[in-house]
Amino acid sequence: MKQVAAVAGVSLATVSRVVNGGPSVRPDLAARVRDAVDLLGYRHNHTASSLRRADRLSASIGLIFEDVANPFFSAVHRGVEDVARGRGVLTLAGSSDELPERERELAESLTARRVDGLIIAPAATDHSYLQRDRAAGLALVFVDRPASFIDADVVLTDNAGGAREAVSHLIAHGHKRIAFLGDRPELHTATERLRGYRDALARHGIREEVMLIRSGHDRPYDLVEELLRLDDPPTALFTSQNLITIAAVHAIHDLRLQRKVAHVGFDDVALADVVEPGLTVMAQDPRALGRSAAELLFSRLDGYDGPSRRIVLPTTLIERGSGELAPGGRR
Amino acid sequence: MKQVAAVAGVSLATVSRVVNGGPSVRPDLAARVRDAVDLLGYRHNHTASSLRRADRLSASIGLIFEDVANPFFSAVHRGVEDVARGRGVLTLAGSSDELPERERELAESLTARRVDGLIIAPAATDHSYLQRDRAAGLALVFVDRPASFIDADVVLTDNAGGAREAVSHLIAHGHKRIAFLGDRPELHTATERLRGYRDALARHGIREEVMLIRSGHDRPYDLVEELLRLDDPPTALFTSQNLITIAAVHAIHDLRLQRKVAHVGFDDVALADVVEPGLTVMAQDPRALGRSAAELLFSRLDGYDGPSRRIVLPTTLIERGSGELAPGGRR
DNA sequence: CTGTCAAGAGGAAACGTTTACTTGACTTGT
DNA sequence: ACAAGTCAAGTAAACGTTTCCTCTTGACAG
Numbered sequence: 001m002k003q004v005a006a007v008a009g010v011s012l013a014t015v016s017r018v019v020n021g022g023p024s025v026r027p028d029l030a031a032r033v034r035d036a037v038d039l040l041g042y043r044h045n046h047t048a049s050s051l052r053r054a055d056r057l058s059a060s061i062g063l064i065f066e067d068v069a070n071p072f073f074s075a076v077h078r079g080v081e082d083v084a085r086g087r088g089v090l091t092l093a094g095s096s097d098e099l100p101e102r103e104r105e106l107a108e109s110l111t112a113r114r115v116d117g118l119i120i121a122p123a124a125t126d127h128s129y130l131q132r133d134r135a136a137g138l139a140l141v142f143v144d145r146p147a148s149f150i151d152a153d154v155v156l157t158d159n160a161g162g163a164r165e166a167v168s169h170l171i172a173h174g175h176k177r178i179a180f181l182g183d184r185p186e187l188h189t190a191t192e193r194l195r196g197y198r199d200a201l202a203r204h205g206i207r208e209e210v211m212l213i214r215s216g217h218d219r220p221y222d223l224v225e226e227l228l229r230l231d232d233p234p235t236a237l238f239t240s241q242n243l244i245t246i247a248a249v250h251a252i253h254d255l256r257l258q259r260k261v262a263h264v265g266f267d268d269v270a271l272a273d274v275v276e277p278g279l280t281v282m283a284q285d286p287r288a289l290g291r292s293a294a295e296l297l298f299s300r301l302d303g304y305d306g307p308s309r310r311i312v313l314p315t316t317l318i319e320r321g322s323g324e325l326a327p328g329g330r331r
Numbered sequence: 332m333k334q335v336a337a338v339a340g341v342s343l344a345t346v347s348r349v350v351n352g353g354p355s356v357r358p359d360l361a362a363r364v365r366d367a368v369d370l371l372g373y374r375h376n377h378t379a380s381s382l383r384r385a386d387r388l389s390a391s392i393g394l395i396f397e398d399v400a401n402p403f404f405s406a407v408h409r410g411v412e413d414v415a416r417g418r419g420v421l422t423l424a425g426s427s428d429e430l431p432e433r434e435r436e437l438a439e440s441l442t443a444r445r446v447d448g449l450i451i452a453p454a455a456t457d458h459s460y461l462q463r464d465r466a467a468g469l470a471l472v473f474v475d476r477p478a479s480f481i482d483a484d485v486v487l488t489d490n491a492g493g494a495r496e497a498v499s500h501l502i503a504h505g506h507k508r509i510a511f512l513g514d515r516p517e518l519h520t521a522t523e524r525l526r527g528y529r530d531a532l533a534r535h536g537i538r539e540e541v542m543l544i545r546s547g548h549d550r551p552y553d554l555v556e557e558l559l560r561l562d563d564p565p566t567a568l569f570t571s572q573n574l575i576t577i578a579a580v581h582a583i584h585d586l587r588l589q590r591k592v593a594h595v596g597f598d599d600v601a602l603a604d605v606v607e608p609g610l611t612v613m614a615q616d617p618r619a620l621g622r623s624a625a626e627l628l629f630s631r632l633d634g635y636d637g638p639s640r641r642i643v644l645p646t647t648l649i650e651r652g653s654g655e656l657a658p659g660g661r662r
Numbered sequence: 663c664t665g666t667c668a669a670g671a672g673g674a675a676a677c678g679t680t681t682a683c684t685t686g687a688c689t690t691g692t
Numbered sequence: 693a694c695a696a697g698t699c700a701a702g703t704a705a706a707c708g709t710t711t712c713c714t715c716t717t718g719a720c721a722g
């Protein structure tokens with residue numbers, strides 16, 4: 001920049017004004033500066049700039065997910081990017097692999113780079129360590145799961161409602177023995193979906209059976225096999241997470257029961273409509289999740305200073321066949 | 332930091348030394364500094380630090396993909412992250428949506444933030460604009476597709492070889508009328524896979540048929556339908572991209588031809604083994620692609636200054652049934 | 663003419679760090 | 693006991709910008 005100033009024969013201040021589209025600089029000078037910029041191949045240094053600038057904004061936000069390669073989270077990522085792009089804001093993403101420690105490291109790494117905000121799908125159980133950064137102006141939004149020990153904006157899927165609707169759908173098709181296969185119970189989404197399942201049963205006067213409620217199994221495939229080989233097996237399955245759903249589809253097909261046992265999954269998966277019968281799912285909208293989270297974040301950066309908000313996005317039932325089988329396998 | 336120094340009763344330099352694990356500082360002073368840090372909730376400012384530091388490294392790298400939400404690229408992303416994490420390096424990712432202009436904007440945004448390196452799955456046809464940044468020390472690696480008009484490290488999948496092998500596999504099962512469905516021909520991967528297809532036919536003395544070679548159709552589903560309704564339809568399909576593969580599976584199933592027409596896809600997709608028959612694919616290893624790219628990048632940052640390297644990763648044939656059907660549909 | 667004002671430009675301080683250089687107190691070898 | 697060397701700590705300059713403040717110039721009103 002100094003060189004540019006020298007070549008253009010102006011002061012540093014003027015170069016800065018031109019580079020930032022500053023208000024009052026004579027057209028001929030501006031042109032000279034621009035020529036010098038091109039000539040020297042000057043590249044603006046955004047980090048140095050934001051160090052001194054009044055707003056102190058880095059125009060970048062951090063994302064912390066379980067795994068950036070999980071289709072669910074990469075869709076959230078994209079949703080965030082969609083709205084960040086409009087503001088010239090870049091996204092830094094990292095995978096926590098569901099490890100609280102790793103999540104914290106990432107958060108610290110990101111705040112050390114002075115990101116303007118953080119969007120987190122929380123793994124850690126305690127987020128109070130972010131309190132200080134927030135006091136220092138960091139915008140904070142949680143997505144997919146609420147945070148603990150810190151009061152912040154959050155955007156969620158209607159897990160309980162979606163699960164309730166999914167299970168009610170099975171009940172409407174005549175099922176009474178419906179198994180619940182869930183993720184590890186320490187996950188908020190898992191317990192919420194279980195709550196929805198219970199709710200649906202209760203509303204229809206169906207008694208829960210302990211044998212049919214299974215959470216946090218590490219080999220879902222085996223679990224499904226076991227369930228379907230019971231003396232009195234469930235007539236329908238509700239799988240409450242995408243990887244479990246996929247494992248269940250495998251198991252059901254391997255046992256050749258795909259026309260006998262009904263199945264609804266939470267969260268949509270690719271090729272769900274090519275499987276025979278098509279897989280009925282309660283779909284989420286991860287991209288919208290990301291967009292909403294980003295909007296909450298930017299509203300904070302734009303000065304909103306009210307109480308924290310909680311957005312809950314609805315789910316959509318997609319009927320493809322597997323969820324519409326009657327008990328015993330008739331359609 | 333000034334406050335920390337004041338509270339601990341030491342100079343700024345000493346605080347800096349402690350914060351950076353500097354070599355020679357008396358233990359009691361170091362302890363006092365650390366106490367002050369905790370007390371004040373001091374957060375290191377990495378950007379200010381890298382501005383002055385000798386290495387001038389931001390410990391972050393930029394990623395530019397077509398779409399961070401595409402499972403292929405999100406897996407590459409994760410591969411990069413795997414190796415970056417080991418070095419405490421963060422990844423900034425952006426989606427170009429295959430628009431050269433958007434790619435360039437992203438690249439400029441990233442270099443303005445002084446990332447140490449850039450990993451790009453190129454959309455643009457001319458990357459010479461990066462020449463200057465590279466001269467200034469930016470490490471540069473291209474992934475999935477080679478760059479144009481700039482000589483840089485690149486890591487690719489063996490597109491031609493994989494396609495050749497896939498098509499040979501179909502030929503080995505007795506097929507002679509094999510259709511090729513490809514992506515837009517301006518994409519490097521698309522032309523390479525077509526080359527592999529042609530190669531396989533030539534090696535086995537099969538004449539190409541123009542009618543059976545289709546590239547860059549925007550409605551692959553309709554295209555497959557059209558092909559299969561020809562008077563003399565192909566007995567096998569080779570779909571050379573994941574989205575096209577999925578569309579083809581849909582079309583084949585809708586026409587109830589899944590046991591009549593053989594099908595091999597390039598790039599693996601979820602649930603491919605639950606479809607009936609299972610979908611045979613030539614799988615890539617996108618995560619390894621990302622890891623290799625990151626390794627090339629870091630070797631540059633570690634001082635490697637030799638000629639640019641080109642890594643080509645092999646593909647793996649996964650036989651699941653659809654590729655092993657004989658012409659006419661017998662197994 | 664003088665005085666007021668606005669616009670345009672420059673000088674220098676500041677942002678939060680690191681680091682080259684300096685200082686001072688010890689240690690060591692003779 | 694003294695020169696030389698070592699080590700720990702401090703001072704101040706520097707990194708690449710932006711911004712506050714001042715200065716000059718010219719226009720215009722009284």
